[in-house]
Amino acid sequence: xxxxxxxxxxxxxxxxxxxxxxxxxxxxxxxxxxxxxxxxxxxxxxxxxxxxxxxxxxxxxxxxxxxxxxxxxxxxxxxxxxxxxxxxxxxxxxxxxxxxxxxxxxxxxxxxxxxxxxxxxxxxxxxxxxxxxxxxxxxxxxxxxxxxxxxxxxxxxxxxxxxxxxxxxxxxxxxxxxxxxxxxxxxxxxxxxxxxxxxxxxxxxxxxxxxxxxxxxxxxxxxxxxxxxxxxxxxxxxxxxxxxxxxxxxxxxxxxxxxxxxxxxxxxxxxxxxxxxxxxxxxxxxxxxxxxxxxxxxxxxxxxxxxxxxxxxxxxxxxxxxxxxxxxxxxxxxxxxxxxxxxxxxxxxxxxxxxxxxxxxxxxxxxxxxxxxxxxxxxxxxxxxxxxxxxxxxxxxxxxxxxxxxxxx
Numbered sequence: 001x002x003x004x005x006x007x008x009x010x011x012x013x014x015x016x017x018x019x020x021x022x023x024x025x026x027x028x029x030x031x032x033x034x035x036x037x038x039x040x041x042x043x044x045x046x047x048x049x050x051x052x053x054x055x056x057x058x059x060x061x062x063x064x065x066x067x068x069x070x071x072x073x074x075x076x077x078x079x080x081x082x083x084x085x086x087x088x089x090x091x092x093x094x095x096x097x098x099x100x101x102x103x104x105x106x107x108x109x110x111x112x113x114x115x116x117x118x119x120x121x122x123x124x125x126x127x128x129x130x131x132x133x134x135x136x137x138x139x140x141x142x143x144x145x146x147x148x149x150x151x152x153x154x155x156x157x158x159x160x161x162x163x164x165x166x167x168x169x170x171x172x173x174x175x176x177x178x179x180x181x182x183x184x185x186x187x188x189x190x191x192x193x194x195x196x197x198x199x200x201x202x203x204x205x206x207x208x209x210x211x212x213x214x215x216x217x218x219x220x221x222x223x224x225x226x227x228x229x230x231x232x233x234x235x236x237x238x239x240x241x242x243x244x245x246x247x248x249x250x251x252x253x254x255x256x257x258x259x260x261x262x263x264x265x266x267x268x269x270x271x272x273x274x275x276x277x278x279x280x281x282x283x284x285x286x287x288x289x290x291x292x293x294x295x296x297x298x299x300x301x302x303x304x305x306x307x308x309x310x311x312x313x314x315x316x317x318x319x320x321x322x323x324x325x326x327x328x329x330x331x332x333x334x335x336x337x338x339x340x341x342x343x344x345x346x347x348x349x350x351x352x353x354x355x356x357x358x359x360x361x362x363x364x365x366x367x368x369x370x371x372x373x374x375x376x377x378x379x380x381x382x383x384x385x386x387x388x389x390x391x392x393x394x395x396x397x398x399x400x401x402x403x404x405x406x407x408x409x
Contacts, residue, residue, distance in 0.1 A: 026346045026369060032102035033374045037123040041374065046367050050385035057127030058400035060171060061377070062197070062229065063265065063309040063337025064117070064130040066154045066162070067097060068110035076110060077137075077153035090151070100344030100376065114162065117340070120377045121169050129168075130340070130377075131405075133199045134159040134175040138206045141213075143179035151204060156186070160193045171405070173197045173229060178207050178217035187220050196405040197227040197263070202246035203235035210251035218258045227261040227404060229307065233287040234271025248273035249291045256294075256303050263335065263404065267291055267306040269319040288320035295330060305404060306330065308394075309339035312383060313348045317357060325359075325389045334394070335401035336384065343376035351383075359387045 041047065070076040081087040082094040103112045117130065134156045138149040147153075159172040174190035176183055176198055187198065198221065202209055209230060221228055232249040249268040256262050268291035275283040275290065294304055311321055324334065342348060351368045354360045360368075364386055372379035384394055397403075 026349065026351070026372065028346055030099050030102060030344045030346055030376075031373050032099075034102070034119075035374070036119070037371070037374050037378065041367070041371055042123065044367055046364055046386060047371070047378070047382055050382045051125075053396040055127075055396075055400055056125040058402040059124075059128045059336075060401045060405065061128075061130045061338050061340070062173070062263070062335055062401050062405070063307060064132055064340045065342075066113075066132040066134065066159055067101065067152070067341070068113050068154075070110065072108045072110040074110045074158045075153075075155040076158065077147070077150070079148070079151050082151065096345045097341060100341035100346075102344065117377075118166070118169065120375050123375050123378045126168070129171050129402075131171045131173050131196060131337075132159045132162055133173050135199070135201070136175040136177045136205060138204065139177040139179045140206065141179065143177070143181055143183075145180075146206075149206070156190055156193070156195070160190075160195070163194060171196050173199045175199045175205075176217070177205060178214040183217050184220045187217065187224070187226070191224050191226060195226070197229050200228065200230040201235065202231060202251075204231075206246070208246050208251065210254045214254065215258065218255045218260050221255070222259040225261075227263050227305075228255055229263040229265055230255075231265040232268035232291065233266055233273075245274065247271075247287070248276065249287055249294065250276040252304075253294070256300055259303070261303050261305070261404070263305045263307045264291055265307045265337070266310045266316070266339075267308065267320055267324060267334075269311050269316045269321070286319065288323075292320070292323065295333070301333070304333065306334045307337050308334060308384065308398065309337035310342065312354070312380075312387075313342070314350045314353060315348075317353065321359070321387075322389055325387055325394055326392050328392060328395065331395040331398050334398045335404050336381075336394075336399045337401075338377055338380040340377055340380070343372070343380040349383075354383075354387075359389065361388075 068074055068076040069078050082090045085091050101113050102116050103109050135152060135154040137145045137147060137153050139145055156174045163170040163172040172195055174195035176186045200207055230252060232247055232252065235247055249264060252262050252264065268287040271287050272284040273287045273290055275285050294300055310316060311324060351365050355362055355365060368379060368383055371382060387393060
């Protein structure tokens, strides 16, 4: 290992350590406690209160990444840059993703990811499911797969196989690049295989949701009642082509106007986007503001939804969280996702900061911190159910996400 590469990675990691003083309750790396959730936490009043008026059979976590390194028959591809200190940003990202997943040094990492996920689910009642995300390659404008521009690839077939093997715990969401010549055929195959939705990350995968190239795919989604879960807002977690502006939430008008049910990942709660509705043509505003504008347009009431994964991360707390809690008229159009394994990336969340901002009582701190050390999935759920703004909370319907996917099979 070259010394300069190592120092580059340490420098990036050190940037996180500088912020460590803001998150002393969680530490810097995931302790990965391997035991099941202790009884004193499972029966804690904060946890029991989180389940009040929640129908477990309707709780589907719609944003669970299916990751690995391809050391099995999964078909997963991981870009070599993620394991190379010559590319310190990707190296540090890989470190945190794997640490958050609590993968052991021995045995298959692919298999270990699923074993850990199944262990975490033991803290949830029967009926609760996680929706596993496939992830397609980056493609260029001509629909050509560009492997070297892709951070990773998770095949639809692998997600489908796991959902079939554990039907009581998993559903799956396909990922299909709309520029592919076989995109519509791939969608039909995914639908026949039980896919509940399609996931896009435009900034990393290279699709422009506003492009006419997507129209045939949009027609197929509408014909089969398949929702589109599309990332919106600035993307930091996954590198790909230089297409960051594709995350502008206003670009999702095109599928919405063609009848597609669009689930806006993270409620576009990060960064700024060009106001494509403005005649000025050069006005940048918060992406969440653009998302909120669309949510308030009557024509989108039955089709546009907001998805809550990552909205409680430290870098998003001032980008719409209060609005999402207090706009109770939006709640029937919000659905929850955890963005697992990111709740296990310790520096990304701060219970202390949420308390300081008035979203949580001080009495919740120790319990939430301890839950997270055992079970980041449960932490995400209990945290969001505990948020409070002037006696307003996220309604139970927000977490009963199954309703959005019932017509997609």
